[in-house]
Amino acid sequence: MTLAPSRRVAVVLAAGKGTRLRSDLPKVLHPVGGRPMIEWVLDATRGAGCEQTLVVVGHGAEQVREAIDDDSDIVWVEQHQQLGTGHALAQAEPHVEGDAILLVLYGDVPLVSVETLDRLSEAAAAGWGAMAAAELEDAGWLGRVITGPGGDLERIVEVPDAGPEELAVRLGNAGIYALPSPGIFDYLRRLEPANAQGELYLTDAVGDAAVAGDSVSVVRLGDPSEALGINDRADQARAHRALLERHMARLMAAGVTILEPARTVVEAGVRVGAETVIHPGVSLLGMTEIGAGCVLHQGAWIRDSKLADGVEVKPYSVFDRAEVADGCTVGPFARLRPASVLMEGARVGNFVEVKKTRIGAGSKASHLTYLGDATIGDGANIGAGVVTCNYDGAAKHQTEIGDGAFVGSDTMLVAPVRVGREATTAAGSTITDDVPDEALGVGRSRQRNIPGWARRMRKKIKRS
Ligand code: UD1
Numbered sequence: 001m002t003l004a005p006s007r008r009v010a011v012v013l014a015a016g017k018g019t020r021l022r023s024d025l026p027k028v029l030h031p032v033g034g035r036p037m038i039e040w041v042l043d044a045t046r047g048a049g050c051e052q053t054l055v056v057v058g059h060g061a062e063q064v065r066e067a068i069d070d071d072s073d074i075v076w077v078e079q080h081q082q083l084g085t086g087h088a089l090a091q092a093e094p095h096v097e098g099d100a101i102l103l104v105l106y107g108d109v110p111l112v113s114v115e116t117l118d119r120l121s122e123a124a125a126a127g128w129g130a131m132a133a134a135e136l137e138d139a140g141w142l143g144r145v146i147t148g149p150g151g152d153l154e155r156i157v158e159v160p161d162a163g164p165e166e167l168a169v170r171l172g173n174a175g176i177y178a179l180p181s182p183g184i185f186d187y188l189r190r191l192e193p194a195n196a197q198g199e200l201y202l203t204d205a206v207g208d209a210a211v212a213g214d215s216v217s218v219v220r221l222g223d224p225s226e227a228l229g230i231n232d233r234a235d236q237a238r239a240h241r242a243l244l245e246r247h248m249a250r251l252m253a254a255g256v257t258i259l260e261p262a263r264t265v266v267e268a269g270v271r272v273g274a275e276t277v278i279h280p281g282v283s284l285l286g287m288t289e290i291g292a293g294c295v296l297h298q299g300a301w302i303r304d305s306k307l308a309d310g311v312e313v314k315p316y317s318v319f320d321r322a323e324v325a326d327g328c329t330v331g332p333f334a335r336l337r338p339a340s341v342l343m344e345g346a347r348v349g350n351f352v353e354v355k356k357t358r359i360g361a362g363s364k365a366s367h368l369t370y371l372g373d374a375t376i377g378d379g380a381n382i383g384a385g386v387v388t389c390n391y392d393g394a395a396k397h398q399t400e401i402g403d404g405a406f407v408g409s410d411t412m413l414v415a416p417v418r419v420g421r422e423a424t425t426a427a428g429s430t431i432t433d434d435v436p437d438e439a440l441g442v443g444r445s446r447q448r449n450i451p452g453w454a455r456r457m458r459k460k461i462k463r464s
């Protein structure tokens with residue numbers, strides 16, 4: 001039998017306070033996998049092609065509305081008092097247009113997949129409604145799903161209302177449903193708060209439908225982690241890890257080596273090319289893009305940065321909004337701050353800090369250096385301990401270093417200043433004036449030696 005495709009409308013319940021998180025921030029804004037948990041839920045509803053998305057907000061409603069980066073299609077529904085999940089869904093009724101399959105999701109269940117929403121919609125279209133359940137070793141605080149002889153739902157029992165036999169049931173309610181509108185609203189209207197928590201449970205309405213002969217099929221999750229609900233900080237940590245690992249699994253399938261995924265952080269917005277090797281303790285955050293064939297050693301922390309192909313990052317280096325071209329080497333212990341650009345094959349070594357600076361192709365700054373507000377040409381060599389003195393206490397100034405220049409160790413470049421093409425600065429110089437192309441700039445006092453000084457000094461000390 002082929003079924004007519006039905007309209008899908010999503011309702012996300014996100015009004016609860018999340019008391020057990022002990023936080024002023026509304027629960028659904030707490031981050032997992034690098035973004036507010038509700039964003040993951042909204043991704044899934046978008047992926048499932050919902051015609052309308054309603055979000056029920058209450059506690060911290062204003063904050064939630066503001067925080068969700070969304071220019072689109074969300075219809076905000078207010079639940080003024082949080083009287084339970086059934087009451088929350090009931091608030092959506094006036095906003096749902098026409099007959100539809102309602103995909104009901106909880107804002108604190110972020111691992112939900114588009115595939116699950118598709119399966120639920122299909123199951124609901126074939127009968128009355130459907131719900132997702134996870135077979136777990138210990139269903140913990142999830143409502144227990146009791147099925148009838150045909151495998152369909154009989155009822156859902158919340159933990160505070162459950163007896164020992166019900167608690168032993170391993171099938172947990174994931175909190176993801178496909179329910180017909182307007183059908184479900186009849187059951188919601190008849191709800192009573194006759195339970196241990198005194199709430200109007202959505203789960204009771206779904207159970208009541210089943211009792212009345214409106215069959216609810218129980219769709220088992222292939223990946224039980226989809227049922228992870230976040231009620232406290234320990235749940236948050238589990239869901240965060242699960243989201244990171246899900247993305248890392250995808251990257252590994254695409255040819256990225258992640259030596260120890262359990263000790264690695266790769267947020268969902270991060271792209272990594274094939275044959276790149278990621279060592280433990282690496283964090284790749286935000287919108288970072290890593291090319292192919294890179295090696296990222298232990299402790300690299302990279303946020304919103306772009307690394308091209310064949311880049312080697314040695315241990316404990318920090319990148320923040322930096323851009324690095326093919327074949328560069330960075331670190332160990334290097335820091336690339338915003339607007340740092342390394343051109344092809346450039347090298348930045350240990351204890352080198354770079355800010356708003358472009359380092360040309362094949363140029364090197366290997367040790368103990370600060371390069372800020374500078375432009376460095378190709379094939380230049382920046383010696384150990386070089387500092388661009390870019391700030392005079394009031395304004396920042398530019399330093400320019402030409403192609404093939406050799407900046408001697410411990411040169412202070414007092415900006416604004418220019419070191420010419422193929423020019424050299426003598427080690428230990430303080431350069432305050434431009435050095436012409438091919439010239440040597442010396443800016444230090446000449447050394448003098450005082451013979452016999454040590455002997456005279458010793459005598460002096462004895463006398464005193
Ligand atoms: C709920 C389910 C439980 C399921 C679990 C899955 C009920 C009665 N129980 O329990 O069977 O196993 O989720 O994670 O539904 N909310 C509102 N308004 C309210 C109350 C809650 O919007 O008045 C929202 C919350 O913000 C939250 C979601 O609904 O995002 C779930 O509420 P919560 O109190 O966390 O339910 P659980 O006890 O986890």
Ligand code: CA
Binds near residue numbers: 106108229230231
């Ligand atoms: Ca919950």
